[in-house]
Amino acid sequence: MVDKKFNLKESLRKLNEIVNWFEKQEEVDIEIGLEKIKEGAKLVKDCKTRLSEVENEFEKVREELKEESEEKEENW
Amino acid sequence: MNSDLLQKLKDWRRNTANLQGIEPFRVFANKVLENIAELKPKNKEELMAIKGIRDKKFAKYGEEILAIVNGSSNSAESSSDFLDTPVEKPFSVSTYIDFLNRQLANCRARIQGEISSIDIKDRVIYFSLKDSDDASVINCLMWKRDYELNGIEFEIGMEVILEGAPDIYKPSGRLSFKASMAELVGEGALKKAYDQLKKKLDAEGLFLEERKREIPDLPQKIGLITSETGAVIHDFLTNLGKYGFHITFMDSRVEGHAAVRDLVSAIEYFSNQSIDVLVIIRGGGSLESLQAFNNETLVRKIADFNKPVICGIGHEKDVPLASLVADRMVSTPTAVTHVLNKSWQEAVQQIELNKERLFGYFEDAISNNRNTLDNSFHTIEEAFGSIFENFRQAKESLKRSFISLSLRISEIKRGVSQYPNIFIASMVRALSQIKQKILSTERLMLTYSPEKQLKLGYSIVRSCGAIVKKVSQLHIGQSVDIVVADGSFESEVKNIHKK
Numbered sequence A: 001m002v003d004k005k006f007n008l009k010e011s012l013r014k015l016n017e018i019v020n021w022f023e024k025q026e027e028v029d030i031e032i033g034l035e036k037i038k039e040g041a042k043l044v045k046d047c048k049t050r051l052s053e054v055e056n057e058f059e060k061v062r063e064e065l066k067e068e069s070e071e072k073e074e075n076w
Numbered sequence B: 001m002n003s004d005l006l007q008k009l010k011d012w013r014r015n016t017a018n019l020q021g022i023e024p025f026r027v028f029a030n031k032v033l034e035n036i037a038e039l040k041p042k043n044k045e046e047l048m049a050i051k052g053i054r055d056k057k058f059a060k061y062g063e064e065i066l067a068i069v070n071g072s073s074n075s076a077e078s079s080s081d082f083l084d085t086p087v088e089k090p091f092s093v094s095t096y097i098d099f100l101n102r103q104l105a106n107c108r109a110r111i112q113g114e115i116s117s118i119d120i121k122d123r124v125i126y127f128s129l130k131d132s133d134d135a136s137v138i139n140c141l142m143w144k145r146d147y148e149l150n151g152i153e154f155e156i157g158m159e160v161i162l163e164g165a166p167d168i169y170k171p172s173g174r175l176s177f178k179a180s181m182a183e184l185v186g187e188g189a190l191k192k193a194y195d196q197l198k199k200k201l202d203a204e205g206l207f208l209e210e211r212k213r214e215i216p217d218l219p220q221k222i223g224l225i226t227s228e229t230g231a232v233i234h235d236f237l238t239n240l241g242k243y244g245f246h247i248t249f250m251d252s253r254v255e256g257h258a259a260v261r262d263l264v265s266a267i268e269y270f271s272n273q274s275i276d277v278l279v280i281i282r283g284g285g286s287l288e289s290l291q292a293f294n295n296e297t298l299v300r301k302i303a304d305f306n307k308p309v310i311c312g313i314g315h316e317k318d319v320p321l322a323s324l325v326a327d328r329m330v331s332t333p334t335a336v337t338h339v340l341n342k343s344w345q346e347a348v349q350q351i352e353l354n355k356e357r358l359f360g361y362f363e364d365a366i367s368n369n370r371n372t373l374d375n376s377f378h379t380i381e382e383a384f385g386s387i388f389e390n391f392r393q394a395k396e397s398l399k400r401s402f403i404s405l406s407l408r409i410s411e412i413k414r415g416v417s418q419y420p421n422i423f424i425a426s427m428v429r430a431l432s433q434i435k436q437k438i439l440s441t442e443r444l445m446l447t448y449s450p451e452k453q454l455k456l457g458y459s460i461v462r463s464c465g466a467i468v469k470k471v472s473q474l475h476i477g478q479s480v481d482i483v484v485a486d487g488s489f490e491s492e493v494k495n496i497h498k499k
Helices: A008-024 A030-053 A062-075 B003-020 B030-039 B044-048 B055-069 B074-084 B093-105 B144-150 B187-203 B231-239 B259-271 B296-304 B321-325 B333-448 B450-456
Strands: A057-060 B109-120 B124-130 B137-143 B159-169 B174-184 B221-226 B246-251 B277-282 B309-313 B328-330 B460-463 B479-484 B487-492
Touching (some): A008 A030, B044 B055, B109 B137, B137 B144, B174 B187, B174 B259, B187 B321, B328 B333
Parallel strands (some): B221 B246, B221 B277, B277 B309, B309 B328
Antiparallel strands (some): B109 B124, B124 B137, B159 B174, B460 B479
């Protein structure tokens, strides 16, 4: 289970940043690269987990509104 | 058959007929009531399935019938009780009008006619509706608020369908049909209204591309407005990807003009809800059935909505104005799901892609490092190797020098060993040469021997031991020895003759 605070959009952005970092390096510093790749791998895993666990939620609100609007009509 | 229920239905029919001043069978035939009592319909579909009940009848009496069948018909029962109970005290006018108005509220209907007079006041529009055939007239009124929401500008002679219920105005005792809604009749009128409004809104710039907002990436909270019944919502939910969408759904009618009120209030509801995007969907239909989506109030609500709006309304030739004004317009509810799914699908792909790229880069980096390492090692190896190579080469050249030296030595040796022969040969040659010379000299000597000359007659003159070759060596009176072949003799010089 991924952290509740997990933000997919933010994670995708971070992942992109890491990829861009690698892209920009002419010569990758392996030590830093290893840190980055660890972080990247975690992000990929988290993103996938998040995506695999999502289900759509459906909430119906008609009734609530009906009552509200009926009240309004009464007041006319 | 539930005879109790049948009796209730008959009582209700009598009251209704009385109130409307028509024969009971005009309300419903006995057979129909019997069927209702037997089948006990619980909802509109079940009730409509009974023969003799069509749209018109349902609009007029449907709710009441269902209320009676479901046993919660307070108004119908109480009213019948009201009349059936022997009345001891007369009604006051006011109470009676209240009673009538309660009854009249149940006479909700849709009526069609031609507008024959209009009087627009501050809060209300008074008008009358005339029957096209027999010139019957009914007084009507419509609240200004409803009139504006409705979006149709009344004109005398305009054919309309009104929806509402009659009501008696107490101060005047006048009965008016209180219309909550009016709609135009016929494709032609609708088309005309559509074109006019389209032109007007277009002139205001409501359809301009630059007004349209971007649908946010990875939308999560979705406000959904459509009808609860029908295939559309099902299609929508089925095609919507599982990306953790949070859908807040407002049921709304979507058919005909009557849907405007629902749609507008649904949009109003969502205006203060936390959503990323608002979705309005409906299956395809004719201009008439899509009237609500060409309503000015609705269109403006969409235009002013504080979040991006996606409209997926199926349509024929004329694109609904609601779609034109929406931030994103697609022609089917399913297409809306594609719009919503898109950035999520891309995100999924992006993750895969980034994963590959990320690991690719790192692998490259690792292999680059490894190559560098290998290269360095190779360089070192070569450097070491070259040291040994120099040794080897030195050794080789040394070996070569030894060989050439030994060759030279053996050459010299060979040369040395040949010298004696050369000496001997030269000696032999020299000796034979000397021998030859001696022989030839001997021969010459023999040739030039003075004895030989003497024999030939020549003689040699000597004076004082020297051979006289010139006269200058002589003087007169000098004694000279003359040698001839067989001896010598002395002589004296008498004369000298110089040549």
